[in-house]
Amino acid sequence: MPASPAAFPPPRVLVADDDPASRHFLCDGLRALGAHVQDCADGMQALQLARGEAFDLLLLDCRMPGAGAREVLAALRTDPAARSARSLAIASSAELDGARERELLGCGFSDVLRKPCGVAELQRLLALLPGGMPVLDDAAALRASGDAATMQALRQLLRGELALLYQELGMPDRDQAALDDRLHRLRSSCGFCGTAALAAEVARLQQRLREAPHEALPAIAQFRGAVQATLQALDT
Numbered sequence: 001m002p003a004s005p006a007a008f009p010p011p012r013v014l015v016a017d018d019d020p021a022s023r024h025f026l027c028d029g030l031r032a033l034g035a036h037v038q039d040c041a042d043g044m045q046a047l048q049l050a051r052g053e054a055f056d057l058l059l060l061d062c063r064m065p066g067a068g069a070r071e072v073l074a075a076l077r078t079d080p081a082a083r084s085a086r087s088l089a090i091a092s093s094a095e096l097d098g099a100r101e102r103e104l105l106g107c108g109f110s111d112v113l114r115k116p117c118g119v120a121e122l123q124r125l126l127a128l129l130p131g132g133m134p135v136l137d138d139a140a141a142l143r144a145s146g147d148a149a150t151m152q153a154l155r156q157l158l159r160g161e162l163a164l165l166y167q168e169l170g171m172p173d174r175d176q177a178a179l180d181d182r183l184h185r186l187r188s189s190c191g192f193c194g195t196a197a198l199a200a201e202v203a204r205l206q207q208r209l210r211e212a213p214h215e216a217l218p219a220i221a222q223f224r225g226a227v228q229a230t231l232q233a234l235d236t
Contacts, residue, residue, distance in 0.1 A: 011056040011129050014084070015039040016046035016072070017092065018064045022115055026059060026092075029122045043067025047075055050084035056129055058084060059113065062093040062104070069093075070107055077108060077211060088204070090125055108211060110203060128200050135233040141194025151193070158193045159234045161186070162227050169224045176213060180206070201226040 013035045017023040020041075027037045038053070040046050044066035050058060058076075060069035067075070069091040076082050076089075091104045092113040101112045110128060113121060138151075145151040165182060168174065183202050190199035201223050208219035 010034050010036050011126060012036045012038070012054070013057045013059060014046060014049055014053075014055045015059045016041075016043065016064060016069075017059075017061040018042060019061070022061070022092075022094075025116075026122070029119045030059075030126070032119065033123055033126055035126060041065075043069075043072050047072050050076055050087070051079065051082040054083040055087050057125065058087050058089040059125070060089065060091055062091055062095075069109070070104070073108055086208075088128060108207060110207065127196070128203075130201075135195065135197050135229055137194040137196055139194070140196065141192065144192045144194065154189070155193050155234055158189050158195070159231065161189065162231050162234075166224060166227045166231065169220055169227070176209065180209060183209075195230055198226055198230045 013030050015023060015026045015030065015037055016039070017026060018041045023039055023041065027039050030037050038049060038055070040049060041064070043064040046060060046064070047067060050072070058073070060072050062069045073089050076085050079085055089109050090111050090113055091109045092115055094115040096112060096114050104112050111125060113125065141151045141155070142148065145154055183206050187199050187202050190196065190202065205219050205223040208216050
């Protein structure tokens with residue numbers, strides 16, 4: 001079941017875009033979906049706001065006066081005093097090809113938003129936040145697996161994998177290379193089993209391990225909690 005509003009307050013989103021029409025649509029759409037939105041029109045103001053306030057989601061245009069999405073994110077990620085230093089970051093652009101998208105993801109963005117977009121795309125971005133999606137999505141799992149029997153068989157395999165992973169994450173002598181490989185395979189399994197919330201947590205942990213492997217203990221603890229919640233849901 002989706003998390004209750006009391007458990008997860010409305011997300012705080014920073015929208016930085018120098019195009020007035022795009023900024024207006026993005027802000028209105030996100031507010032209609034229940035988010036609290038702060039907006040600005042240039043990269044330096046976005047950086048100032050993100051340093052001073054704790055946003056859950058940063059939606060940054062790739063080309064803005066002062067600094068683009070990449071420059072803003074790079075400055076935040078290397079500033080431990082910034083209150084949004086570890087916020088989920090999405091790059092937006094009207095000019096994207098596959099190579100450019102892969103480059104942005106490699107720079108630490110969790111996703112890329114192609115403009116123009118619709119409200120459905122904004123809803124998908126909000127779903128990347130903690131509590132934004134159900135632990136188990138039977139409809140998604142059935143679409144991916146094809147039938148109920150296959151879905152259940154795949155979920156049983158996933159359950160065994162998660163039980164072992166939960167134990168290993170609690171050990172002090174984890175093999176980082178092996179963990180990265182496990183996480184890569186787990187994202188694929190999540191798609192077939194309808195565990196999109198866990199897949200989002202996998203992506204967040206991969207990002208933290210890539211950016212700051214020696215400061216990953218809080219992220220691992222959060223991910224271990226998501227694994228436990230998924231195991232509980234699979235057992236009901």
